[in-house]
Structure formats: structure tokens, C-alpha cells
Amino acid sequence: MPKVHMHIYTGWLVRQPIYLSWLLHFSIFSLFGASFGEVRYVLPEEMQRLSVIGNVAKDLNLKVTELDARRARVVADGTRQLCELDTGSGNLLISQRIDREELCAQATVCVLQYQLLLEDPLKVYSLVLDIQDVNDNSPVFATGEINLDLVESTILGRRFPLESAHDPDLDTNSVREYKLSPNEHFALEMSMEMNGNVYPELVLKKTLDRETQAEHTLIINGIDGGNPVRTGTASIHIRVLDANDNAPVFSQRVYKASVLENTVKGALILKLNATDLDEGVYGDVSYSFSHVSDKTKGLIEIDPQTGEVRVAGLIDYEEAGTHELDVQAKDGGGQTSHCKVIIDVIDTNDNKPVIEVKSASATVAEDSKPGTMVALINVYDLDTGNSGRVMCAISDNVPFKLISEVKNYYMLVTDDMLDREVHSDYNITVTATDAGTPSLSSVKLITIMVSDINDNPPTFTQGEYIASVWENQPVGTFVMKLKAEDIDDGSNAKISYFVSKDTNPEMSSFLTINSATGELFTSRLFDYEQSVYFQMRVTARDEGDPPLSGTCTVNVFIGDHNDNSPVVLYPVQAAGFIAEDMVPVEAPKGYLVTKVVAADADSGHNAWLSYKIIKATQPNLFTVDLHTGEIRTVRAFLEDDEPKQTIVILIKDNGPESLSATATVSIAIGDGLPVLKELFDLTDESQGADNLTLYLIFALATVSSLFILLIGAVIYFKLCRRGYVYRSTTASLPVFPTTYCPPSYTDASRCGTIFKDERYDSFLTTGSWRGDFRFGSNIDTDTLKKRSAAYQKNTLRRISADRASSLKVRAGHPCYMIT
Numbered sequence: 001m002p003k004v005h006m007h008i009y010t011g012w013l014v015r016q017p018i019y020l021s022w023l024l025h026f027s028i029f030s031l032f033g034a035s036f037g038e039v040r041y042v043l044p045e046e047m048q049r050l051s052v053i054g055n056v057a058k059d060l061n062l063k064v065t066e067l068d069a070r071r072a073r074v075v076a077d078g079t080r081q082l083c084e085l086d087t088g089s090g091n092l093l094i095s096q097r098i099d100r101e102e103l104c105a106q107a108t109v110c111v112l113q114y115q116l117l118l119e120d121p122l123k124v125y126s127l128v129l130d131i132q133d134v135n136d137n138s139p140v141f142a143t144g145e146i147n148l149d150l151v152e153s154t155i156l157g158r159r160f161p162l163e164s165a166h167d168p169d170l171d172t173n174s175v176r177e178y179k180l181s182p183n184e185h186f187a188l189e190m191s192m193e194m195n196g197n198v199y200p201e202l203v204l205k206k207t208l209d210r211e212t213q214a215e216h217t218l219i220i221n222g223i224d225g226g227n228p229v230r231t232g233t234a235s236i237h238i239r240v241l242d243a244n245d246n247a248p249v250f251s252q253r254v255y256k257a258s259v260l261e262n263t264v265k266g267a268l269i270l271k272l273n274a275t276d277l278d279e280g281v282y283g284d285v286s287y288s289f290s291h292v293s294d295k296t297k298g299l300i301e302i303d304p305q306t307g308e309v310r311v312a313g314l315i316d317y318e319e320a321g322t323h324e325l326d327v328q329a330k331d332g333g334g335q336t337s338h339c340k341v342i343i344d345v346i347d348t349n350d351n352k353p354v355i356e357v358k359s360a361s362a363t364v365a366e367d368s369k370p371g372t373m374v375a376l377i378n379v380y381d382l383d384t385g386n387s388g389r390v391m392c393a394i395s396d397n398v399p400f401k402l403i404s405e406v407k408n409y410y411m412l413v414t415d416d417m418l419d420r421e422v423h424s425d426y427n428i429t430v431t432a433t434d435a436g437t438p439s440l441s442s443v444k445l446i447t448i449m450v451s452d453i454n455d456n457p458p459t460f461t462q463g464e465y466i467a468s469v470w471e472n473q474p475v476g477t478f479v480m481k482l483k484a485e486d487i488d489d490g491s492n493a494k495i496s497y498f499v500s501k502d503t504n505p506e507m508s509s510f511l512t513i514n515s516a517t518g519e520l521f522t523s524r525l526f527d528y529e530q531s532v533y534f535q536m537r538v539t540a541r542d543e544g545d546p547p548l549s550g551t552c553t554v555n556v557f558i559g560d561h562n563d564n565s566p567v568v569l570y571p572v573q574a575a576g577f578i579a580e581d582m583v584p585v586e587a588p589k590g591y592l593v594t595k596v597v598a599a600d601a602d603s604g605h606n607a608w609l610s611y612k613i614i615k616a617t618q619p620n621l622f623t624v625d626l627h628t629g630e631i632r633t634v635r636a637f638l639e640d641d642e643p644k645q646t647i648v649i650l651i652k653d654n655g656p657e658s659l660s661a662t663a664t665v666s667i668a669i670g671d672g673l674p675v676l677k678e679l680f681d682l683t684d685e686s687q688g689a690d691n692l693t694l695y696l697i698f699a700l701a702t703v704s705s706l707f708i709l710l711i712g713a714v715i716y717f718k719l720c721r722r723g724y725v726y727r728s729t730t731a732s733l734p735v736f737p738t739t740y741c742p743p744s745y746t747d748a749s750r751c752g753t754i755f756k757d758e759r760y761d762s763f764l765t766t767g768s769w770r771g772d773f774r775f776g777s778n779i780d781t782d783t784l785k786k787r788s789a790a791y792q793k794n795t796l797r798r799i800s801a802d803r804a805s806s807l808k809v810r811a812g813h814p815c816y817m818i819t
Helices: 064-069 100-104 677-703 706-722 789-801 803-807
Strands: 011-014 016-021 029-031 034-036 038-044 052-055 073-076 083-086 091-094 111-118 123-132 145-151 159-161 175-180 186-192 198-204 215-224 231-241 254-260 268-271 285-292 300-302 308-311 322-331 336-346 354-360 363-365 373-380 390-394 400-406 409-414 425-434 441-451 464-470 478-481 495-499 511-513 519-522 533-542 549-559 567-570 580-584 592-595 597-599 609-616 622-624 630-633 644-653 660-670
Touching: 038 052, 073 083, 100 123, 111 354, 159 186, 159 336, 175 186, 186 215, 254 268, 268 336, 285 300, 300 322, 354 425, 354 441, 373 390, 373 441, 390 400, 400 425, 464 478, 495 511, 567 660, 580 592, 592 660, 609 622, 622 644, 677 706
Parallel strands: 034 123, 038 123, 145 231, 254 336, 363 441, 464 549, 580 660
Antiparallel strands: 011 016, 029 034, 052 091, 073 111, 083 091, 111 123, 159 198, 175 215, 186 198, 215 231, 268 308, 285 322, 300 308, 322 336, 354 373, 373 409, 390 425, 400 409, 425 441, 478 519, 495 533, 511 519, 533 549, 567 597, 592 630, 609 644, 622 630, 644 660
């Protein structure tokens, strides 16, 4: 932005009738949202406390209401705070006594630097106070009495330098003239030194006569140029001596020398030389200081005999850059002469740079853009020249940098995007180094905390969870605990759990979740026979603004309990009617008569069935296979055997607490029925296959490892699934008509009540793969919904309606049973 210069002249009255003009100089700079300007006020010293210097708000075009809102305050470069800001009115007020002589000594210009600091957003303005001198000090002579010894032979016109009056004020307020009390022997004249300062000299106008008047007493007044004027007085006591007509004479009127600050005590600075042409006691010269300023006292000493000027204390350039001393040479007769000694102090690099943090944000948001200001740093050095030039830097590998647009002021700003999850805080080391030899440096540690924003969603420890629940567990049973993590902080990391809205409403009612802990509990009873698996999605949401969420999938598998009894499918069991199976009277021993078919809605071991005859019309006439339910003849039929036989079969499952059912089989022995060779031969083949299997299992158990057994089992199950296991394909085998084939037991692989690797032979018996009955393959597979008594009654009615065709089982449609 362009610089704007404004010059405004006005004035104010501060209790005393003193009108002062002040100058306003205003400059504006723009830097990353912060503005810097300068206001210069010219004001007199010794203003009363709480006097108004100026209205800062008006001069900087600020609203008074902004001052409190933005926490405006005035800060100093050093530790001296002489003014304060009234945020209610915008006035800059005097807070402490301002003494120009104390602050700036004899400096021509006395300028105090302050800063007006506003926060949120951060801005800084420069306030310069130009302190003007007022006549608040009277001239003071170092001693109230000046003693002079003059020889009566002193020639007329002889000049005797007198001690100057010292006035700390400047310019017109300092000493401007001297006046001497009226007398006839002496007059007062002014002389000028090389540096422009004037001092009084006593001039002899009339010859002295010791015998007439041995002593003279005069009064000298030092008068300054202030308004009103101030004066200081001293008495001059002149003693008239016998003739000592030569005074000491310095080789130079002004001596100049230089000394390094911090020079050791006793070091020689220079040697003065004054000679006196008199002899004896009148020729002996002694040296002394006639005037020493307050800042020089105790720092420099002079040897009265030799005139050597030496260091007597700690010389500090920052306290005073130049020391001026008035030296007097006095002989034994009382004659004196004066000279000026000017000692320049050479600055050395003995002050470390000073680092002051004027304003700093304790925290910075992690989404802050690069260039965001976090601190304002003031760096300065009390030394001068190269020793006072300061370079500032910060530690490496931090996403911050320093920018300086105003001398000695640095802005600490972000240099990159921040991430609290990577670095939650930064310890930034600020190093200030001067250009002196050797260089000195200072360090300051600034801690910046990165505040969190909600930029990370909750994440589950697993994308998918697998849970197992047994059926029939009570409502409220603990299932598992889900866990999600959020690397944010505070409320941004507080997580609540709930079932996702995209979950099937029916499935979402199966489980409840504790929103605080993520624990899952059952909300209903599960039935394995209705559902073996379901899936639901769970959402974890944090409490950030805006909130973020993450999801996971929960796969729930329901475990089976033995809660279903076997169901007899064939022969159909109905009150008052049992279907009869026909067997030829010529059937030999081992002839396949019929087969009891039962199913269990459970799975696995709970569905393995075994068959046993518990009641028969004639014992030892028929036998039932333990695993397949096949009923065969034990012997050939005799003439006295009953033509109708009834057998009661007990069917038990293999659950921990087995459940059972009974099946009543009615068998009619008929004449004229052909004996099917296949039903007889297969018995031996089956028995032989059984024996071969036992031998094979025994051999494998003794020579094979578990690995080979596992491979064999896998191959076996694959063959079972693909239907490559032995099945009788003879068309003449007995066939159950479709009326005896409930749709629910056709294809076990699509039962829908167990997992894929458990569905084969789920409702049949072990070893049933060798069965000889065949069921059709075009029947529905739902085993659980059609197991009711109503369904069985309907089946019975259909069987009764077509009993004639059911007796001719061979004529029915092929209906293979997968066992």
C-alpha cells in the first residue's frame, strides 16, 4: 500500500499555561492481514500523571469500541512504561513522571518508542514520543564557593576562568549568561570553548593592593534562558597574595582521548601537562577536576601530582558515549588554569540481543492456512554499529517461518499445513545473533499447541466382524464387542455406535448395540431352522462438528441346538391309515422290502438318524439297517407266517440329548409278485462294499498321515456334491411315487437351514448313499415350512385318493432320493 503522510498542528493546555504543538506522522503497511503505522507526538517533560498526550483512536482512524474488543494495549521496547492507553476514550495518557534529563541526559533528541498492539486480528502501530525540554532545572555551581588567590602584581586585564554553572536543561533552558555582583576591581566576561560552550572569566580591571584590601568577596549568578528564568549563585572569595605573577599553563586548552568500554580499572587514558614559570612553591602544580557530571563520577580519576587520567570504575558505552571533564591546574601560589578533557567511549559487543515476545497465540488450529500469524517478536541489541545489528532465525524442520517488514519486529507465521495427529505441539527456538566480533546470541523458546479439528472419521479395528450365536439364547445375551478408534482429540474422538440405516430393517431388529461401548446383545430368540446367517452394518460416529462416521459389517452365524425331533416321511403316518408295502412270498433272505425315510430339521450331528425295530408282529422276520432305515427279510417266508406284518421302528437323532420318533410299517406278503433280482443281489454287493470300506479305513489309519486323510475327505465331499457317488441306475428298482416325496426333502444342498459344507445328507442317515430308493428331482426344497401336521394330512389325503396307483410303486415316475 502507498505511504500516507499527515501533518497536523494543534495544541493543548496542561495545568500550567504552556501551549505545545504536536506533530502526527502516520504510515500504514499491509502484511498478511496485519497493519503497521507510526504516530509521533511531541510533548514536554514533567507533565502531570494522567495528562492526555493524544487520542490514538482518532489519529489512527480506529473506533473506540475496537480497543477493548481487540485487547488494545501499549507496550514498550524496554521495560520502562511511561504511558498507558485509556481504552474507554482512546486517549494516550501519562502513567509516570517523564524526566527528560533522566531519560536522555544531554542528548539533543529524546525519543521514546512504544507500540500500540491490537489482537484478534493482530495489528501493531508504532508510537513515538518526542520529549521536549522544559525549564525545570536551575543552574548549579559545583561548589557554592570559589576560592582564588591573586598576586597583587597581577597585571590589569588578566583573565581568570571560573567554574561554569551546570544546567541539565537544553538549548535556551540551559545557562545563557552570568552576572557578577558590582565591584570596582573585577568584571565578568564570557569566553567560548572549541565545542561551542561558553564559560565565565573574571577579568581584573583595577590593580590589586594587598595592603589596602587583602580579600575580596563577589557573588556570581548563572542565569538560564527559560521562561521564567532560573538562576544559580556561587560566592567568589579572592585572596590577594604577594607577587606570584605566573599561573600554570596547559599545553592544550582541550584534551581528547578514547577508551574501550569495560576497560580494566587503573588503565591510563591520557596524561595532562601544565607548567608554571615561577619557582619554588609558586611553581609546584597540582591537578584536580573542577566539574564532573553525575554519570562520570566514580568512573575516571586524575593523579594530583602527575596529571595522569585513569579508569576508576566500569565504563559502559550504553550509559554514556562521551565523558567531558573540567580540569584545574593550581600552583603553590594559588594561580590556576583550566582545560577541558573529552573522553570518547568506544563501543564493544558486550550486550546480547534481547528477544521479547510482544504477542503470541498459545494455540493454532490445525486447519490454519499458511501465512497465519501466531506470534509477534521484538528483537533489539543495546550495542551500536555492527554489534547492534541483529539477525533472527528459528529452528529447522518446523512448519513456521519468520517475516519482518518493520525494523526489529518479526512475525512468526505458519509455513505449511498443520496436522495435530502428526504433531500436537511445537517447541520453536528463536535465535537472535548480532554482527559483532565475536558475535553474541540469545535464544527463546516459544511453545505452540495445535488445536484439533474433526478431520478423521472413526475407524473400526476390523472391516468385517464374525459373530456366532446359539439358537434359543435368551434376549439380552452378549454377542461381541465392536471397537472403533478416532485419532482426533476431545469431543472429536468421542464415539457413539448405532446400527446403520442401510441395514435391512428386519435384520436390524435382531441385535441391539450399546451406543457408548459398542457391545452387541440379542434382541430376540434365534431359530437356526429359520435363519442360519444374517448380516448387518454398524456405524461409529464421533461428536465433532460436523460429525464424521465409519462403518463395519457384522456377519452373524446362528449355531444349531438339537431342538427338533425326527420326522417320518415314509411311510406316511396318519391316524386310521398306514400305507402297505408289498413283498413277494418267494422273497429270499436279505430281500429289500421297503425303506423308512425320516428327516431332522437340525443339522450336523443333531441330524444323524439311527433306526431300530422296537415292535414286530413276528420277531426275527424282518431287520432294519441301523443307518439307512432299509427293511430286509431275515429269512424266507413260511406258509404259517401272517400275510400282514406290522413293524414299529424307533428313529433317534444323534444330538447330545437325543430326540426320537416312531414309524409304523405295514407289510403285505402277496402271491404272484415277481422277485426282483436287483433287490437281492444288491444286498451282498452292499455288504461287500461295507467290508471293503472297513478294510480300506483300517489300512489308511495305519499307514497314512492326517494330511492324506484330510485330502481324501475333501475329495470325498467334492464327489458327493457333484453327484459322482455310486447310485443304482437300474430302471426296475422300486420307486416311491411323487405322492410320497415331500417337496422339502428333494435336494439337501438347497435346504437353506445349514451352511454349504454341512448340507449334504443333512436329514438322512450315515451310509445312506447306498440306498436303493429314488426320489424325483423336481420337488421344492423348503423342509421347515412344510413339516406341519396339516401338510402331512394333505399328503395322506392324496395318498388315499390314489391308493391303487401307490401299490404299484414300480409304475410311478422316477424319484431318486439323495442320501
